[in-house]
Amino acid sequence: MISRTLGSYFGWYFARWIVGMFVGILLLVFLIDCLELLRSSGDRDDLSIGMLVLASGLRVPVLMEQVVPFAVLLGSIGAFIMLSHSSQLVVARASGLSVWQFALPGFLFAFIAGVLTTTAYNPLATTARSMSDDILKGAKASVVSALFSSGPTITWTRQQMEGGNAVLHLTGIADRGATILNPTFWVFNDNGLLDHRVEAASAHLEDNAWRLSSVTLIDHSGAPQKLDTYSIPTRLTAKHVSNGLESPNAISFWNLPAAIEQARSSSLPAYRFLLQYQVLLARPLLLAAMVLIAATVSLGQQRSGGTGRMILGGVGAGFVLYVTMEIARELGSEGLVSPILAAWTPPIVALLLGSTVLLFREDG
Secondary structure (H helix, E strand, C coil): CCCHHHHHHHHHHHHHHHHHHHHHHHHHHHHHHHHHHHHHHCCCCCCCHHHHHHHHHHHHHHHHCCCHHHHHHHHHHHHHHHHHHCCHHHHHHHCCCCHHHHHHHHHHHHHHHHHHHHHHHHHHHHHHHHHHHHHHHCCCCCHHHHCCCCCCCCEEEEEEECCEEEEEEECEEEHHHCEEECCEEEEEECCCCEEEEEECCEEEEECCEEEEEEEEEECCCCCEEEEEEEEEECCCCHHHHHHHHCCHHHCCHHHHHHHHHHHHHCCCCCHHHHHHHHHHHHHHHHHHHHHHHHHHHHCCHHHHCCHHHHHHHHHHHHHHHHHHHHHHHHHHHCCCCCHHHHHHHHHHHHHHHHHHHHHHHHHC
16 A cells, blocks of 8 residues: 555645646637637727736636646646656556556546536636626627627527417527527417517517517518517526526536526426536546546556657547547437436546556556
8 A cells, every 4th residue: 555655745746747737738728819819809999908818817717627637637647757757656666556556646636626626616717707708798798799708509498478478599698698699589379379470689688578679570460570679578587598598618517406407497408507517527537537548658658668659649548538528518418318428428438448458557
């Protein structure tokens, strides 16, 4: 069994490499995002360069959530390589330690880091993104500025109203659910028959009603009527719209259960919210599996050399895992497979494959 002192040393070694890799990738992502934001919004008179840089810095943490597994993978590979170059792994093996024992501190650090990124980093990142959205939108909401909020998304929902109900189609939201973009309402009477259709450029939630602007109304006559404004009663609140229709990546881990229930109560498919919730729950296991994968591609270095081949092998393994995760996400978000299965299968498979390879190399 590895001693506490040696375990702490290896754990600190892995922590330095993983955190260092994360910070390095973060700075690179920030630079790219900042340049892109300055290019796309640098001509806005209501935002200074400093405000654009601040907005970019606030939304980078959300972007980095997708990079965390690969930062752990590359950081672990770097740690194994440097431990091998300095012959520390040779000494550890000579003292009777197996790869399982000197990889255990890195495994535990990655698992704890996964817990922290899910429970603490994710809520902070989503809050920072919300602040970035407020900066980019300025004092007023518009279709262009709302695209910075949650991105365009084609969404359907249904709302109850006095004397019938309405089916709503929209392409995006802004102001945390208080404004919807390009809405189309199909209004049905209490007999379930279509009464009229309303199209608008945007709609703002005020006093239990949607206030539509630039409206086209089509009734039984079939002739479109152009109106400046129009009002449709609703029981939805801004919170309901935000939780039910917003991008799952923009919702905090702690708020996802409420978003799932709200989507179900509004007759909306909750697959994407449930998938995001399960992905966050599975993150500690995924990060821990990254350490095992790093060990499989780094184990033979002290015997045969080939650092470049190991790094390339680690990048290849990360790419294959990324493709697998994206395919599973697409299937889970559309309800083609269970979101729980789609979220947990990639980390479990990665963990089993890494363990199998290490067992074959060490004990086979």
